[in-house]
Amino acid sequence: MSELGWIGCGVMGCSMAGKLLEAGHRLRVHTRTRSKARTLLDAGATWVDSPREAADGVDAVFSIVGYPEDVKEIHLGPSGTLSADDAPGFLIDLTTSDPGLAVEIRDRGLERGVVAYDAPVSGGDVGARNGSLSIMVGGDAERFDSIRPWLEPMGGTIVLQGGPGAGQKTKIVNQILVAASMVGACEALRFTEAAGLDPRRVLESVSTGAAGSWTLSNLVPRILDGDYEPGFFVEHFVKDLGIAIRSARSLGLDLPGLEHAESLYRAMEAAGLGRKGTQALDLHLKAASGPS
Amino acid sequence: MSELGWIGCGVMGCSMAGKLLEAGHRLRVHTRTRSKARTLLDAGATWVDSPREAADGVDAVFSIVGYPEDVKEIHLGPSGTLSADDAPGFLIDLTTSDPGLAVEIRDRGLERGVVAYDAPVSGGDVGARNGSLSIMVGGDAERFDSIRPWLEPMGGTIVLQGGPGAGQKTKIVNQILVAASMVGACEALRFTEAAGLDPRRVLESVSTGAAGSWTLSNLVPRILDGDYEPGFFVEHFVKDLGIAIRSARSLGLDLPGLEHAESLYRAMEAAGLGRKGTQALDLHLKAASGPS
Secondary structure (H helix, E strand, O other): OOOOEEEEEOOOHHHHHHHHOOOOOOOEEEEHHHHHHHHHHOOEEEOOOOOOHHOOOOOEEEEEEOOOOHHHHHHHHOOOHHHHHOOOOOOEEEOOOOOOHHHHHHHHHHHHOOOOEOOOOOHHHHHHHHEEEEEEEEOOOOOOOHHHHHOOOOOEEEEEEEEHHHHHHHHHHHHHHHHHHHHHHHHHHHHHHHHHOHHHHHHHHHHHOOOOOOHHHHHHHHHHHOOOOOOEEEHHHHHHHHHHHHHHHHHOOHHHHHHHHHHHHHHHHHHOOOEHHHHHHHHHHHOOOOOO | OOOEEOOOOHHHHHHHHHHHHOOOOOOEEEEHHHHHHHHHHHOOEEOOOOHHHHHHHOOEEOOOOOOOOHHHHHOOOOHHHHHOOOOOEEEEOOOOHHHHHHHHOOOOOOHHOOOEEOOOOEOOOHHHOOOOEEEEOOOOOOOOHHHHHHOOOOOOEEEEEOOOOOOHHHHHHHHHEEEHHHHHHHHHHHHHHOOOOHHHHHHHHOOOOOOHHHHHHHHHHHHHHOOOOOOEEEHHHHHHHHHHHHOOOOOOOOOOOHHHHHHHHHHHHHHOOOEEHHHHHHHHHHHHHHOO
């Protein structure tokens, strides 16, 4: 069993770190708001006061936080993991973040003998609780087998996508797909309602054929229950789609579907829905279409 | 076992009618191009020269053809099913067609004592071959149990969605979802390529998490194999999306994702891709983004 550091106890992070504890690893935890680490501490994790302490002498330090700025601060900042006296063996960032930052962390890690991977995940709160996440890894191929055993308790699909940043780029692909799927689902719901169909019965028909998707099976049922709680925060999705748009533009790509989705989610955040789940796009479009 | 009439032997129709033969029903077949009925005739179906003959005295007559105009001609035209001397018991149109036309056929059927259902399907050529289609039915609830045994060999999910036209409206919902999913998948592929990722490896990661969909699991692998053959014809999808747009507008709905998808597919048809499969959107967007 390993000595591991864990930074970040949001909706996803808490469940994922729990899987490492269940697998028998020793875990040091740090997060911005200590109360959010309660479940993990009750389950046997040890609290530490900084990212540096979470990283000091551990086999690997993991992070899953909100924004690229947070990732940068946690790893490269003055109390960051790479400032630990006894550098960790591996640094694995599970945050959906910038591909360029992933490369920077890898390079800065190498200077201290730390092998860093970007490893963003998909599968939502459900996947985090079930340990069935898809984990998209970028980093050095030779050492991948060393980190894989730590990822296995959290993930059902774990794929090395390429060198540093390739995990983040793959996650961008994932979010382009998720955004399209969510916009499609919400337009479909608007039509369902306006046409006077029974949405649960429609879902039964459309979720099993060529229209089927994870969104339809997992998020639309929440919408039909009036449940707009996160799952996955709108404000984090705005961040992800922003990264996607900037990356696409830097590659000279014009992706109008992505642009449309990103503008909708930005408008939702501006309308005060940032702390709702991504399925709250339904609320936003319902409001935009006026009283029914 | 029943005596059934079948009109239409396209990609979907042939496989579906085959399931009824396999289930032991007697089948009369008519289709515009007789050679396309070959497989069914070899399997024991009987050729007839008109929709009227396909319908004459049968327990039920089925149709699955291209366009609403064809549906109208086949059932309401001078040699149509409803002109049969001995009217059929039931008329079941499996074509994706207009909700208003479904109501008209139901009404005209009633005048001749024929109970008509609209019952469009989803699940593609794969679902038709496996008998695992989703069949979305609109029509009278009291007689639904009488037609269900004929649908079961073809469908894995068979749901009565409401009165006449409700099957077509549900299929519109389905196509809104399919269109969004296809546009998302093709934008995701453009990003994958531009970012220098391995598309098969990316697919492995993104098809199992929150981005997962039927499109990703069934059509994107065809794209990666360079296979743009139909499955489902672009020209028929243009028809479906046109019906969706007109229906949405008539309900006062603004669905920009649907509008975008419809304009892309219309442009594809204009560019000569009408007889390709819907996954050829990949070709179209690749061409639009210029030489790589």
